[in-house]
Amino acid sequence: NLQLPLATMLDLASGDMDPYALVVERRLSHMAEAYHDRAAVTAAAGEDPVIYRAYEADVPHEASQLVYRMTIIEPGRIGDEFYMTKGHHHVVDSGEFYLGTAGTGAVVMQTRSGEVRVEEMPPGRAVYVPPGWAHRSVNVGTEPFVFLAVFFGNAGHDYASIERDGFAVRVLADGDGYRVG
Ligand code: S6P
Numbered sequence: 137n138l139q140l141p142l143a144t145m146l147d148l149a150s151g152d153m154d155p156y157a158l159v160v161e162r163r164l165s166h167m168a169e170a171y172h173d174r175a176a177v178t179a180a181a182g183e184d185p186v187i188y189r190a191y192e193a194d195v196p197h198e199a200s201q202l203v204y205r206m207t208i209i210e211p212g213r214i215g216d217e218f219y220m221t222k223g224h225h226h227v228v229d230s231g232e233f234y235l236g237t238a239g240t241g242a243v244v245m246q247t248r249s250g251e252v253r254v255e256e257m258p259p260g261r262a263v264y265v266p267p268g269w270a271h272r273s274v275n276v277g278t279e280p281f282v283f284l285a286v287f288f289g290n291a292g293h294d295y296a297s298i299e300r301d302g303f304a305v306r307v308l309a310d311g312d313g314y315r316v317g
């Protein structure tokens with residue numbers, strides 16, 4: 137019994153997918169510890185804004201499958217730190233394909249030994265995240281930041297090590313732009 141081919145409409149500007157499943161919706165309260173300005177976290181906690189959402193096609197999370205997902209990070213900051221994803225390692229070290237499709241953002245990548253790279257993802261810029269690099273995406277603009285991710289169905293997501301250790305760098309507001317500090 138072969139699986140049937142699947143087709144999905146991706147609205148590259150908005151991140152909408154059809155058909156889709158909403159697989160991730162993270163508010164500040166789901167990742168409050170990730171932001172360094174504790175007073176700013178407390179100030180925003182009452183509103184508890186949605187930081188980002190992700191939509192995924194109906195592809196099984198199994199070996200040999202390619203799962204694809206659109207992420208939409210809202211524009212905003214907690215203190216001087218831009219809205220960002222939690223970030224993760226894959227449980228099974230494996231590469232991931234990222235493609236920026238709208239807005240202004242970047243992906244922070246870090247190895248377990250602490251090497252860091254930051255790549256911008258304007259619309260049309262693809263970034264390859266090699267096996268062994270944790271990744272966190274950040275919206276540094278004033279519009280929603282949208283990107284496509286394609287990853288192995290058996291990759292799995294390990295959030296615990298990032299929750300514990302964080303990333304070695306933060307993406308912070310700097311005038312009209314950003315700096316990596
Ligand atoms: C999945 C890929 C992305 C993220 C999404 C949300 O491997 O890296 O689709 O899942 O951007 O980020 P996070 O860190 O909450 O999974």
Ligand code: ZN
Pocket residue numbers: 224226232271287
């Ligand atoms: Zn990933």
